[in-house]
Amino acid sequence: MKKDVVVIIGAGGIGMAIARRQGIGKTVLLADVNEKTVQQAAEELRGASYTVETRAVDVSSRESVAALADYAATLGAVMQVVNTAGLSPNMAPVDKVLEVDLYGAAVVFDEFERVIAPGGAGLVISSMAGHMMPTLPPEQDHALAFTPTEELLALPFLQADAVPNTLVAYMIAKRANHLRVQATAMSWGEKGARVNSISPGIIVTPLARHELESEIGDIYRAMVEASPVKRMAPPEEVALAAAYLLGPDAGFVTGSDLLIDGGVIAAMRAGKLPTPG
Numbered sequence: 001m002k003k004d005v006v007v008i009i010g011a012g013g014i015g016m017a018i019a020r021r022q023g024i025g026k027t028v029l030l031a032d033v034n035e036k037t038v039q040q041a042a043e044e045l046r047g048a049s050y051t052v053e054t055r056a057v058d059v060s061s062r063e064s065v066a067a068l069a070d071y072a073a074t075l076g077a078v079m080q081v082v083n084t085a086g087l088s089p090n091m092a093p094v095d096k097v098l099e100v101d102l103y104g105a106a107v108v109f110d111e112f113e114r115v116i117a118p119g120g121a122g123l124v125i126s127s128m129a130g131h132m133m134p135t136l137p138p139e140q141d142h143a144l145a146f147t148p149t150e151e152l153l154a155l156p157f158l159q160a161d162a163v164p165n166t167l168v169a170y171m172i173a174k175r176a177n178h179l180r181v182q183a184t185a186m187s188w189g190e191k192g193a194r195v196n197s198i199s200p201g202i203i204v205t206p207l208a209r210h211e212l213e214s215e216i217g218d219i220y221r222a223m224v225e226a227s228p229v230k231r232m233a234p235p236e237e238v239a240l241a242a243a244y245l246l247g248p249d250a251g252f253v254t255g256s257d258l259l260i261d262g263g264v265i266a267a268m269r270a271g272k273l274p275t276p277g
């Protein structure tokens with residue numbers, strides 16, 4: 001008998017923590033743009049007795065994501081889809097951040113809607129950055145939520161002259177994830193499936209280490225210092241929250257975002273930190 005399938009896109013720090021927690025007794029389909037990353041991650045899981053399949057995927061290519069979704073459906077009932085693929089503001093230019101973090105997230109929702117099983121759940125890892133920016137004009141919120149995916153990157157307020165830097169691109173992309181999740185909850189609901197996002201704060205993974213060691217590392221450390229919890233978090237804490245949102249206890253939760261940031265956004269709202277942008 002085929003096992004249920006958990007698809008993990010992005011085999012980095014957060015993706016692997018979720019794979020370890022959600023993949024027990026299931027088939028884990030692990031996918032990443034970096035072939036070496038995905039093979040190493042798969043070996044690690046197989047060594048711990050998980051059943052793992054791998055595929056290369058680039059979330060910014062619809063064709064690539066469609067092939068992944070089709071392959072997932074051949075393995076068994078696709079019960080969980082978790083998109084952790086992402087580029088941080090310091091890793092890539094504005095257009096790449098928007099392609100992967102904004103457009104790519106929308107493509108994953110579109111293509112997995114075709115194959116998600118009834119009772120299934122989707123999750124995208126957004127970011128506390130999506131809560132940092134001042135609210136967008138209502139028409140921009142609406143456009144990010146409902147514009148057909150293939151037209152998203154042509155929106156006037158996402159053009160190079162309108163997005164001053166990669167941090168703003170990242171904040172808009174992560175805000176778009178929240179809005180897209182709400183819109184997607186409607187169409188996934190028709191298939192008997194739910195979809196949510198998690199907005200992590202500083203989670204110690206290769207991505208966060210890259211930021212901490214860069215010239216904005218001091219900004220990260222100031223965030224931790226000003227926050228009520230005063231620490232960073234391991235990826236396992238995100239996996240705990242993912243287990244809730246993906247599992248039966250969250251049957252009434254869809255179209256929602258869970259902020260897990262140790263209170264950094266609370267500190268920002270309280271005026272303890274400047275609002276970036």
Ligand SMILES: NC(=O)c1ccc[n+]([C@@H]2O[C@H](COP(=O)([O-])OP(=O)(O)OC[C@H]3O[C@@H](n4cnc5c(N)ncnc54)[C@H](O)[C@@H]3O)[C@@H](O)[C@H]2O)c1
Pocket residue numbers: 009010011012013014015031032033034037057058059060084085086087088100104125126127128199200201202203204205206207208
């Ligand atoms: N680590 C943090 O502090 C933190 C905080 C907030 C949000 N996030 C978000 O969480 C998600 C996961 O981050 P992480 O910390 O695990 O990072 P990570 O760098 O460890 O993992 C991200 C993975 O995504 C893959 N990837 C990048 N572009 C891709 C593409 N086009 N298609 C498929 N895969 C691609 C990378 O190869 C990498 O393996 C990201 O979206 C990130 O923005 C992370």
